[in-house]
Amino acid sequence: MKSSSLFAHDKPLQPWMWAVLVNRMQVGYFMLILPNVLVQPYMVWIILLAGCLALLNLWVIGKGLEASYQQHETEGWRPFMGSVWMRVLMVPCLVIMLLKLTIVVKGYVGIVHQILFPSVNTGTFIVLMMFAGYYLAKHGMWTVLRFGVIAFLMSAWILVLYGYFLLPPEANYSHLYPIIPLQWPSHWLESLLFVWAAFAGPEYFVVLGPWTGGKPLTKYFLAGHVVSLFEYVYFFFVSLLFFGSPYLKTVDIALIQLVRYIQLPFFERVEMIVVPAYMAPVVLVIALLMLYVYGALRILLKRIRKPPHAGGLFMVFLAVGGYLLIVDRWLWTSEIQRRMWEQLQMVVGGASFALTPALFLVLHAMQSRRRKSEKAQ
């Protein structure tokens, strides 16, 4: 692949593939740890509430993408923001992206380390995951987006596997009591923010207008999100039905621990397949964010007019890989530090998900005002 085709957008992505991408961006590390955070059965309403709010958010994002000013990559933003403000905006964007990468990679690698290979250094997995992400990113944005289908197929089947826990005797439906809270739940706002942040991810698509081919995508965004919402509720119920609230609190990464109870006639530890299968969506996010970081750096360093270079992407790979290894070695080594990163992502990820539609609305208002003034002249 030629380096100049990293951001080539001569072929639009098929509309329904956006649904798959939205879905895979939303089901990540936070979904796996969600049952341990919510615990109580009535917290399902929190998931539904956050899901409905996210639905509105995605509707705005979808509509924003359909707007014509998004059809020319970041050029479309420049007339409204100016190149200086664009560069200023890139600084927080880079921070948000690096934080997302940290949570996605380190969260997944932590699970692999804990469940599969406690004896292997987490750095090894980080390096391998980064290599896979770089290899995908090297093929260009169009291939990365198409890989969404593979990521979906490689990980969506896991949903079916958990169906085993929906039926008695594994499922104890009395664990669903109380589904209606007897009193106002404590920490409800924190839980809502957690679920909201878990649904974050599709806001990264706002700059992918050129790959939409100008087609209306809102319904596909919403469809993808509805599937994600179903998965969240499904996995929450499954872990609740099996473990019950009191025991669920004490189980670490309940969804993965749950799989250990499945015994096939020829294979008894299904988590050996389930945990690696989640690798594909993680690689997808790494590749996407790596291209985003490279794009942001090109804007920041005033290189947007020059064609993208494969060497530039490689430098980003080295820099991001180095950053993740530093985080792994010094900044995410204990449970307390893990909680701190999760809290940080909860706030920053949630805020970026919430603010992106607002940014769209502002840009839309600016565009309308400009049109009016042009008509008046």
Added chain:
Amino acid sequence: MNILRRLFPAMFSAFHAKDEPAHGDEQTRTDSSLSVEELQKRFCHVHDACVKELQVNAQAVTLFYVRSLIDAEQLREGILLPLVHGDYDCASRAIISDQVKPVPNLEKAIEQTLQGAVIVFGEGQVFAVHIPSTISRSIESSEQEAIVYGPKDSLSEQLDQNLTMIRRRLPVPELKYCLFTLGTLSKTNVALLYIEGIANPENIRLAFEKTSNIDFDVFFDSSHVSAFLEDHMGSVFPQFQQTDRPDAVAAALASGKIVWLVANTPFALIAPVTFFDLFQSPEDYIHRWMVSSFLRSLRFFAFLFAIVLTPVYVALTTHHYYSIPLEVLYLLMESRSEIPFTPIWEAMFMLLTLEILKEASLRMPTKSGQTLGIVGGIVVGQAAVEANVASNILIIHIAVSAIASFLVPNYLMTNSSKLIQFALLILAAWLGMWGIIFGMVWVLIHLTGLTSLKQPYFAPLTPMYWRDWKDTIVRLPLKMMKQRPGHLRPVAKSRMKKEIR
């Protein structure tokens, strides 16, 4: 064709200049340096180069040819007898053939002589009569893609014969054929075929562009040509389908693909192809659709089985032995109890032995093949177990995966799977199941990024073409395949008569 003519005016003028007969004054004008003596000088020490001098109605006529390149029967019947016994005032009128071509200069004369022409020097006229020797084997059935039912003929080394077989299957004027001569030394004729009005013009343009840009000295096989046409040279997967079945070539043309026929090789090249195309067999369309669907699904499963079965054994026995049910674990422990090697070395040794046996069976004479089978299958396998070099269970794994790999109809794909298997084996020994799936993800990324003639190799999966799934992993009834594959972006989408024209 008109589209191409507009896109490549220079190229088309060049092609047609080659094919047009020599009637114009410009083309019959001969360079003064062209003479029999000059030709003889250039063919000095070429002992089958012949000069024959004749008298035709008091005119001296000289023939120059290379004996081993021409058809002696045609020389006698078509040239010598008409010249000697005919009553014509000039040599060119005596010879009635559509293969008479002008010879404007010495270089052209040399080129045509080497293509099997007789250069005729008459009174102020020089022309070439093409009577190439057609040494060829008879039309036989395909060895590589043998089928039980269906057409038995296969392509041969003769380009014209191959074209005839394809044209008989597709007798339409829309089947276009352009000839390229590739190789500065081999001068290999390469025919590019497509159906105008079905094949995508962008694909045709790209095929012309890539073929005309080829620059190399020799081309002895279609694989050599494909090496210059492929988009990714660093891939283990074949980006062109190679087949010697004319029915497969005709089917590919009818679906909107482009075909290259290379002289002196029976294997045609087909592009654009997808990963899934390489699992199809012409017999799929002969069986009942349910049987075909089952067999095709089985091939995909077998391919996966062939590449992961041995690595999974290594992963389980090295890292995840606690994943194996207790009853099976006892068997495995018993089988491996006296083996001094780790699973990776055990598997690596046996896999390499198998590959050596497979390679040897290809190179050895047919009669020795049976002996090799006995030596390989019984002696090596049995001895390896008895000598505690490999476990019984591993031997079963390797045998099953070897048999499974042969279910893939495309031999090039079968060979590709070997490399993937070895890579997965190393990853399995290092990181167990996680390593195997990491390797699989890597292969899937590679397949997603791969293209064949700039078209996605992993279509119709990604990008997804729902309609094409009727003929991918399953094969639905032909009546339901009313449209050509969408991923080929054909001009005429429908296969139905009314909508094509």
